[in-house]
Amino acid sequence: MDSLTLMNSLWVMLGAILVIFMQAGFILLEAGSTRMKNAGHIAGKTVFTFGIASIVFWAVGYGFIFGKNGNFFVGMSDFFYSGYEIDGLSLSTSVFFVFQLAFAGVSLAIAFAGFAERAKLSVYLIFSVLFTALVYPVVAHWIWGGGWLSEHGKQDFAGSTVVHLTGAMAALAATILLKPRIGKYNKDGSVNNIYGHNQVYTALGVLILWVGWFGFNAGSTITVEDGFFGFVALNTNLAAGAGAVSALIISWIAGGKADIPTMLNGALAGLVAITASCAFVDTWAAVVIGLIAGILVYFSMKFFDKVKIDDPIYCLSVHGVAGVWGTLSTGFFATPELATIGNPGLFYGGGFTQLGIQALGVFTSGLYAFVVSFVILAVMKKLLNGLRVTEEEEMIGLDLSEHGVYGYPEAFESNEQKLGS
Amino acid sequence: MGNPYKQLKEWRNSHLQKAKTVTELNSIHDQVMKQSFHLSFEIVKKKYGPAPCEFTWFLVGSGGRGEQAKISDQDHGLIFHSNEKEALDYFLLLGKEVSFGLNVIGYPYCEGNVMCSTSLWCRSEQSWSKQINKWLQDETFDSIRYLLIFFDARMIIGQSESIHRLKNQIFQYIQYNPDFLGRLLNNTMHVKKGVGIFHQLLPETYGPHSGAIDLKQAGLLPYINSVRLLAIKERLLDTSTLSRFQLLMKQEYFRHVLSPYHTYFQELVTIHFKNSLKANTYDEVHYLSLKDLSKEEKGRLKKIILGGKKLMNETKSIIEKGVNP
Numbered sequence: 047m048d049s050l051t052l053m054n055s056l057w058v059m060l061g062a063i064l065v066i067f068m069q070a071g072f073i074l075l076e077a078g079s080t081r082m083k084n085a086g087h088i089a090g091k092t093v094f095t096f097g098i099a100s101i102v103f104w105a106v107g108y109g110f111i112f113g114k115n116g117n118f119f120v121g122m123s124d125f126f127y128s129g130y131e132i133d134g135l136s137l138s139t140s141v142f143f144v145f146q147l148a149f150a151g152v153s154l155a156i157a158f159a160g161f162a163e164r165a166k167l168s169v170y171l172i173f174s175v176l177f178t179a180l181v182y183p184v185v186a187h188w189i190w191g192g193g194w195l196s197e198h199g200k201q202d203f204a205g206s207t208v209v210h211l212t213g214a215m216a217a218l219a220a221t222i223l224l225k226p227r228i229g230k231y232n233k234d235g236s237v238n239n240i241y242g243h244n245q246v247y248t249a250l251g252v253l254i255l256w257v258g259w260f261g262f263n264a265g266s267t268i269t270v271e272d273g274f275f276g277f278v279a280l281n282t283n284l285a286a287g288a289g290a291v292s293a294l295i296i297s298w299i300a301g302g303k304a305d306i307p308t309m310l311n312g313a314l315a316g317l318v319a320i321t322a323s324c325a326f327v328d329t330w331a332a333v334v335i336g337l338i339a340g341i342l343v344y345f346s347m348k349f350f351d352k353v354k355i356d357d358p359i360y361c362l363s364v365h366g367v368a369g370v371w372g373t374l375s376t377g378f379f380a381t382p383e384l385a386t387i388g389n390p391g392l393f394y395g396g397g398f399t400q401l402g403i404q405a406l407g408v409f410t411s412g413l414y415a416f417v418v419s420f421v422i423l424a425v426m427k428k429l430l431n432g433l434r435v436t437e438e439e440e441m442i443g444l445d446l447s448e449h450g451v452y453g454y455p456e457a458f459e460s461n462e463q464k465l466g467s
Numbered sequence: 468m469g470n471p472y473k474q475l476k477e478w479r480n481s482h483l484q485k486a487k488t489v490t491e492l493n494s495i496h497d498q499v500m501k502q503s504f505h506l507s508f509e510i511v512k513k514k515y516g517p518a519p520c521e522f523t524w525f526l527v528g529s530g531g532r533g534e535q536a537k538i539s540d541q542d543h544g545l546i547f548h549s550n551e552k553e554a555l556d557y558f559l560l561l562g563k564e565v566s567f568g569l570n571v572i573g574y575p576y577c578e579g580n581v582m583c584s585t586s587l588w589c590r591s592e593q594s595w596s597k598q599i600n601k602w603l604q605d606e607t608f609d610s611i612r613y614l615l616i617f618f619d620a621r622m623i624i625g626q627s628e629s630i631h632r633l634k635n636q637i638f639q640y641i642q643y644n645p646d647f648l649g650r651l652l653n654n655t656m657h658v659k660k661g662v663g664i665f666h667q668l669l670p671e672t673y674g675p676h677s678g679a680i681d682l683k684q685a686g687l688l689p690y691i692n693s694v695r696l697l698a699i700k701e702r703l704l705d706t707s708t709l710s711r712f713q714l715l716m717k718q719e720y721f722r723h724v725l726s727p728y729h730t731y732f733q734e735l736v737t738i739h740f741k742n743s744l745k746a747n748t749y750d751e752v753h754y755l756s757l758k759d760l761s762k763e764e765k766g767r768l769k770k771i772i773l774g775g776k777k778l779m780n781e782t783k784s785i786i787e788k789g790v791n792p
Contacts, residue, residue, distance in 0.1 A: 232675050234675065236674060236677035236678070237672075237673055237674075238673055238674055239672075299663065300663065301669065302662075302663045302669040303660070
């Protein structure tokens with residue numbers, strides 16, 4: 047192995063580790079944004095669903111995305127990958143595999159944000175398998191695996207569409223089928239804010255994700271050549287910062303309060319949006335993309351609440367709406383020098399060509415992810431006699447109903463028990 | 468014996484519906500509370516004999532200011548003129564019956580326990596004087612709150628003199644410790660935002676009152692708190708916000724400064740009163756739905772809410788500069 051290949055492998059391995067560590071960010075983000083009675087369940091399911099995703103991705107996911115002899119939807123080789131090297135890659139194939147696996151795991155974690163606080167444990171188990179086998183690989187194949195969208199020159203550097211929008215569309219299907227949590231809406235149609243139990247967890251989760259994103263975006267360069275990963279990391283950080291700032295300002299201007307959860311979602315929205323465009327745009331454009339993402343996320347959060355779609359972690363806004371915006375943004379801002387795939391954007395004399403390709407990619411990928419996830423979940427609903435735990439179970443919390451023990455046992459011990467012990 | 472409060476409860480419910488102004492409404496509340504106290508007193512007298520000494524029962528909160536809405540909780544205290552332990556025991560028993568009776572009649576218990584059924588709000592005058600002194604010295608968040616609450620005390624049964632003596636004690640302290648007014652000011656400076664930076668109304672966004680403005684927190688309280696502070700500064704004993712306004716405005720300086728805010732406040736009280744007539748629960752009383760307002764009404768409401776904020780700033784600068792008319 048020559049030294050460049052070795053360096054590339056090391057760099058991408060570091061990226062893979064960072065992206066896998068993003069699961070820790072999701073645990074804190076999701077647990078902090080929900081109630082204490084579900085905290086242990088949320089933390090635990092994030093770990094075991096990543097385990098399921100790893101095995102399924104090894105068995106079929108990777109082959110569907112990158113395999114040869116493919117059809118319109120997927121590739122058809124390299125199943126049960128055994129660690130062999132594939133010719134023509136500038137890094138170790140097994141490192142590339144682990145890196146790709148980490149992305150599939152992130153997409154699944156995003157999807158599960160839409161299930162929070164009400165789905166049965168069995169739903170998590172089964173959907174982990176089906177999403178990692180049938181939903182994620184198809185979109186990833188279309189855009190990254192040599193499928194029809196990559197032939198059109200669709201720009202999605204690290205996965206605003208592939209990872210984030212796909213996850214968010216599955217989450218949308220789930221929130222629609224699961225229906226809102228008990229207590230989210232009043233009889234007169236007004237909305238209640240079900241506050242998360244620990245804002246510090248939520249903020250820490252966001253910060254871990256932010257750091258993990260350097261693996262996600264800068265790692266997606268796949269090579270250390272020319273040090274281009276530094277530029278990608280710079281754009282990533284700028285967009286995250288801009289998203290946090292604009293979301294805080296808009297929440298203060300429009301709602302009268304400098305809202306912390308909105309600001310945190312703004313940072314994430316900036317990161318999601320820049321994911322597609324981080325390698326194709328100038329630094330000033332990264333700031334603009336992040337600023338717009340932060341504003342969009344605020345109005346999107348309000349919108350979903352209003353149309354009675356209960357999205358507990360606001361993943362539809364953060365990963366869905368910002369994912370769409372991020373993918374379209376290269377159609378505006380991609381520069382001729384940086385657009386190594388596709389064409390320059392509208393603001394650089396590229397006309398509407400790239401914007402059209404981006405829109406087509408968002409629409410078809412989003413539609414596929416939504417429809418297939420919806421069908422899978424609708425069938426599961428029928429077979430499992432409902433996707434949702436019973437009303438009583440939801441009230442006592444999933445920690446107890448699904449796992450038999452609370453994540454915070456002392457907090458829920460009754461006085462009686464304390465006296466008795 | 469049946470429920471002694473039942474008849475009074477029925478009378479109250481039928482008469483409150485008929486009130487056409489805030490003054491009328493509060494005069495009914497006063498009558499009901501007075502009558503309820505007498506019923507409670509009779510019950511206690513039958514069980515434990517007559518009161519061991521003279522006493523004064525007073526209201527605080529919106530009742531003390533004569534600004535109660537149709538539905539309102541109970542806030543009150545009691546001063547008795549004896550230092551015997553038996554007197555305290557007797558008046559605490561009376562206090563418990565009074566609170567119970569008011570709750571039966573339709574004034575829910577005060578969540579903050581500002582009721583003469585608690586030893587904090589049921590004391591001999593000497594003990595009250597010591598307590599007020601302690602609150603003045605402590606300068607903690609709670610003690611400042613209690614002083615501000617006490618400052619709205621209005622006699623319902625007994626004599627006003629004891630209340631006035633205790634309030635004068637506060638005035639005297641402030642005369643020698645003028646910085647204390649600043650402490651009182653800081654305690655009331657935080658106000659719920661009702662209007663955003665683009666001059667848009669900021670209704671509730673979540674919960675059963677979504678789309679409605681919290682008239683008490685965003686509207687009334689800035690006026691009530693500001694005028695109370697100015698009244699303390701000017702050593703005024705009246706408790707209603709409107710009469711505090713009027714007394715302050717007898718002075719040339721305040722007439723000039725307060726005139727527009729006085730008009731805004733009168734208007735706000737009317738809006739609040741009319742809106743509260745529609746309410747069915749204590750929770751609903753203060754929320755005004757923006758859906759029912761015309762463009763002009765919304766514009767006026769914005770001016771009134773912003774007026775409250777401006778008045779707070781004026782009050783702050785008057786107190787911080789120690790301006791004397």
